[in-house]
Amino acid sequence: MAATPENPTPAAARRKAGRHRGEGQWAVGHFTPLNGNEQFKKDDDGLNVRTRIETVYSKRGFDSIDPNDLRGRMRWWGLYTQRKQGLDGTKTGVLEPEELDDEYFMLRVRIDGGRLTTEQLRVIGEISEEFARGTADITDRQNVQYHWIRIEDVPEIWNRLEAVGLSTTEACGDTPRVILGSPVAGIAADEIIDGTPAIEEIYRRIVGNKDFSNLPRKFKSAVSGSPLLDVAHEINDIAFVGVEHPEHGPGFDVWVGGGLSTNPKLGVRLGTWVSLDEVPDVYEGVISIFRDYGYRRLRNRARLKFLVADWGPEKFRQVLEDEYLKRKLTDGPAPSEPAGRWRDHVGVHKQKDGKFYVGFAPRVGRVDGATLTKIAAVAEAHGSGRVRTTAEQKMLVLDIEEAQVESVVSALEALDLRVTPSPFRRGTMACTGIEFCKLAIVETKGRGSSLIDELERRIPEFDEPLTININGCPNACARIQVADIGLKGQLVLDDEGNRVEGYQVHLGGALGLEAGFGRKVRGLKVTAAELPDYVERVLKRFQAERETGERFATWAARASEEALS
Numbered sequence: 055m056a057a058t059p060e061n062p063t064p065a066a067a068r069r070k071a072g073r074h075r076g077e078g079q080w081a082v083g084h085f086t087p088l089n090g091n092e093q094f095k096k097d098d099d100g101l102n103v104r105t106r107i108e109t110v111y112s113k114r115g116f117d118s119i120d121p122n123d124l125r126g127r128m129r130w131w132g133l134y135t136q137r138k139q140g141l142d143g144t145k146t147g148v149l150e151p152e153e154l155d156d157e158y159f160m161l162r163v164r165i166d167g168g169r170l171t172t173e174q175l176r177v178i179g180e181i182s183e184e185f186a187r188g189t190a191d192i193t194d195r196q197n198v199q200y201h202w203i204r205i206e207d208v209p210e211i212w213n214r215l216e217a218v219g220l221s222t223t224e225a226c227g228d229t230p231r232v233i234l235g236s237p238v239a240g241i242a243a244d245e246i247i248d249g250t251p252a253i254e255e256i257y258r259r260i261v262g263n264k265d266f267s268n269l270p271r272k273f274k275s276a277v278s279g280s281p282l283l284d285v286a287h288e289i290n291d292i293a294f295v296g297v298e299h300p301e302h303g304p305g306f307d308v309w310v311g312g313g314l315s316t317n318p319k320l321g322v323r324l325g326t327w328v329s330l331d332e333v334p335d336v337y338e339g340v341i342s343i344f345r346d347y348g349y350r351r352l353r354n355r356a357r358l359k360f361l362v363a364d365w366g367p368e369k370f371r372q373v374l375e376d377e378y379l380k381r382k383l384t385d386g387p388a389p390s391e392p393a394g395r396w397r398d399h400v401g402v403h404k405q406k407d408g409k410f411y412v413g414f415a416p417r418v419g420r421v422d423g424a425t426l427t428k429i430a431a432v433a434e435a436h437g438s439g440r441v442r443t444t445a446e447q448k449m450l451v452l453d454i455e456e457a458q459v460e461s462v463v464s465a466l467e468a469l470d471l472r473v474t475p476s477p478f479r480r481g482t483m484a485c486t487g488i489e490f491c492k493l494a495i496v497e498t499k500g501r502g503s504s505l506i507d508e509l510e511r512r513i514p515e516f517d518e519p520l521t522i523n524i525n526g527c528p529n530a531c532a533r534i535q536v537a538d539i540g541l542k543g544q545l546v547l548d549d550e551g552n553r554v555e556g557y558q559v560h561l562g563g564a565l566g567l568e569a570g571f572g573r574k575v576r577g578l579k580v581t582a583a584e585l586p587d588y589v590e591r592v593l594k595r596f597q598a599e600r601e602t603g604e605r606f607a608t609w610a611a612r613a614s615e616e617a618l619s
Contacts, residue, residue, distance in 0.1 A: 078270070078350025088351045091228070094122040095268045100130030100227050107131065108209045116157040116205050125151055130229060130267065132162040132222030133208070136201055136490040143488060143495035143545055143555060146527070154492045159203040161186070162225035163215060167235030167253045167277075168196035168443040172430040174218045175441055179430065181211055182423025190426055191499075192419040194286075194483060194532065195232055195274070196443040197225065198426075201490050223262050228269045230260050230341060234276035234285040237413075237442035237450050238399055243406040246296035247279035247304040252333035259334060266341055270348035270356040273341055274313070276445075277333065279304070281393040283566050285445050288312050288320045289536065291358040292340045295389045299327045306333060307389050310340060310370060311362025314530035318571055319359040324371045327386020339378035343370070392566040395519040395605075398446035400480055401473060402459055410454045411442075412462050414471040418484040418502040418524075419447030425469055432465040447483055477520045478509040483533070487526035487543070494526030496543035496555040501582060508586040513593055520606055522589070524557070535571040536563040538606045539589060546579045556581040561592070561618055562610030573610060575618045592618060 078088045087093040103123050111119050119128075124135060135155040145154070163178060170178075178198055182190040185207045186200035193199055203211070215221060224230060233253050240248045256275075260266050276285035279296030287293035287309050294306035305327050312321030328336050344358045362370055375382050400413040416425075433441055433451045440452040449471075454462050463473045472479050482505065485491070487498030502524045509516070523537035527544075534540030540563055546556030557580050560572030580588045593606075595617045600609050610618065 076351060077355075079347050080350075081346035084350070089353060091126065091353060092350050094126045095228065097122070098127065099264055099267055100127040100229070101224075101262065101264060101267050103127040104131055107205070111205050112207075112209050119205065121152075124155070127227075128159075129227035130224055132164070132225030133203070134160045134162075134226060135492070136160050137488065137492045137494070143543075144553070146488075146493065146495050151492075157204075158201065159205065159208075160486075160490060161200045161203045161208070161211065161222060162193075163198045163200070163220055163222055164225040164232040165196050165198065165220070165443055166233045166257050167239060167250060168237045168445075169235070169239075169250075170441050170443065171218070172433045172439050172441060174220055175433075176427050176430040177214055177218045177220070179423040179426030181214055182426065185211055186423065188422040188424065190421055190423050191486070192416065192421060192443055192447050192449065194419070194445055194447050196234055196237075196445055197232055198443070199486070221261075224267065226272075228271050230266055230269070230273045230275065233257065234274075234278070234290070234445050236278035236280040236284050237444045238280060238284075238403075238405075238411065239278070241405040241407070241411065241452060242280060243404060244281055244393065245279050245406070246281060246298060247306070247330060249277035249279050249294060249296070249306070249330070249333070252294070252330055252337075253277050255334040256337050259338060260341065266345060269341070269345055270350045271353070273344060273358065275337065277306070279306070281390065282397045282399070283389065283392040284397040284399065286533070286536075286565055288565050288569050289314055289318075289533065290321060291344065292337060293321060294328070294333050294336075297327065297387050297389050299384075299386050302327060302329070302384065305329045305386070307386055308336060310367070311359045313357050313359040314533060314535055315357075316354070316528050316530070317359075318530065318535045319363060320569055320571075321359075322362060322367045323388060324367050324374075324383075325385055326371065326383040328383065335379060336374070336383075339374045342378055343373060347373075395567075396480070397566065398444050398448045398480065399450055400448055400475065402463065405453070408456075409452075410456060410459050411450050411452045412454060412459065412466065412473055413444070413448055413450040414466050414473045415448050415475040415480050416471055417479065417506065418482055418499050420499050420503070425471075428469055429466070429471070432462060432469075435465075436462050476506070476510050476514075477516060477518060478506045478522070481519065481521040481538075482506050482524070483521065483537075484524040485526050485532040487524075491526055493529060494543065495545060496526050496557070496582065498524045498526045498532070498543065501585070505586055505589065509589060509593075512586070512590050516593060516597070518606060520593075534560050534563075536565050536569070537572065538562065538564070538610070539592070540572050541580075541585070544579070546581055548581050548583075554581050554583070557585065559588075562607040564605075564607045567605075568607065573618075575615050578619055
């Protein structure tokens with residue numbers, strides 16, 4: 055049973071409220087809402103807003119929407135108001151929410167594990183064309199994101215998605231968000247363990263369950279048995295990473311407390327090995343700890359990473375075992391270093407059943423509805439009924455016979471979906487940016503696309519794995535701190551003293567091998583106009599100074615500030 059003001063947990067009942075200064079933790083008796091977000095969640099569960107959308111708002115229009123629903127509870131169903139067109143970055147954080155809001159919505163379709171049938175992909179594409187002005191970006195959490203959605207159209211969109219087994223339930227909000235999964239789960243020849251059954255059981259138990267629909271903040275999770283470590287496990291609230299136990303065989307290592315934004319923290323290991331069957335129980339235990347002990351006083355300290363940092367992994371594991379699982383967990387090994395430098399599965403790869411999958415790279419995750427329907431048609435024309443999205447804004451077509459591979463590659467390349475992309479096309483990621491996001495300060499998608507073109511033209515011989523992550527604000531949706539070159543959008547001064555779009559630069563971040571945050575060079579900020587020149591300059595210095603086999607991140611950590619400027 056969930057902890058609530060009316061039904062505190064047994065552990066909470068044993069504690070005296072008031073011994074702590076008050077972080078809003080339910081498990082120590084702090085049930086009084088301490089900010090507006092906690093108040094509107096107490097007033098009405100976010101899941102309840104669907105009825106009002108279907109029966110009132112979709113019929114009466116945008117102006118009929120209650121403000122606490124508009125900028126709060128509607129997120130529980132994947133809906134955010136998008137940024138009003140024509141408002142530059144100087145208006146972000148200055149205008150009131152109602153001044154920033156457009157009368158259109160972003161709508162996020164959750165795709166747990168990145169798993170789609172071609173029928174589902176076709177429906178996603180058709181909805182994009184009919185209701186979203188063709189928009190349909192692939193996110194770095196395996197979702198698809200629409201823009202230009204009218205409230206009047208939302209019930210029909212839900213009907214079409216749900217008819218093919220898709221959902222927007224808890225795609226946003228203070229909820230259990232999409233569960234990342236290896237896009238090659240169940241088919242990869244080198245897979246340690248297939249986490250798909252665990253993802254399905256977690257979804258069945260948790261998503262849409264009101265025991266878990268009022269969390270302190272969002273809760274991000276990942277399950278993968280791939281030796282490529284392909285779900286960014288280090289920056290999730292909870293992640294299950296495939297490992298081989300010397301006695302018990304294949305299972306998962308458990309990580310908790312990762313997250314980026316303005317106060318980045320890498321996840322920590324609990325030192326446990328859990329079987330496939332145990333994964334849902336451990337997930338439920340960890341999300342329950344977050345619900346009950348998570349900090350609800352200040353929004354900027356409400357993520358699980360702050361609780362984990364304060365408790366440490368040893369105490370966190372003890373509370374998980376003693377209060378929630380009621381049993382001890384098995385000690386286990388850490389995961390091995392990733393099996394490759396790229397983790398996105400782009401290219402042509404053999405499946406364990408002898409067929410092939412083909413991974414391809416759109417530009418910075420930007421596609422459109424027409425392209426998605428064409429991808430579905432390409433897959434079906436060559437015998438495939440399954441596609442996947444990745445945590446790197448890429449896609450895969452599965453189950454291709456060897457004789458069909460060349461034809462699939464040609465058809466995808468004709469759609470500007472590169473199967474053998476340059477390192478710049480393959481490694482550049484961008485968030486939504488100022489085009490639609492109310493938090494953004496600068497443009498991202500278009501700038502990322504043009505940067506790819508410039509670097510391919512200027513440094514065509516560059517062939518090292520490289521990540522360039524572009525974010526429109528400090529919130530790190532595009533993972534700027536863990537990229538080789540991370541670009542945080544902000545307004546900067548140009549040579550003439552004008553405030554223009556630009557970026558603070560982070561250099562040498564990484565996930566997987568030697569995971570860590572990028573280095574910030576003192577005072578280094580680059581205008582948008584200078585960006586191609588700057589990246590070209592730094593990469594040429596890397597080429598000139600690197601030692602044999604040295605990665606960019608390693609070089610950046612030791613390079614002089616002059617070399618990085």
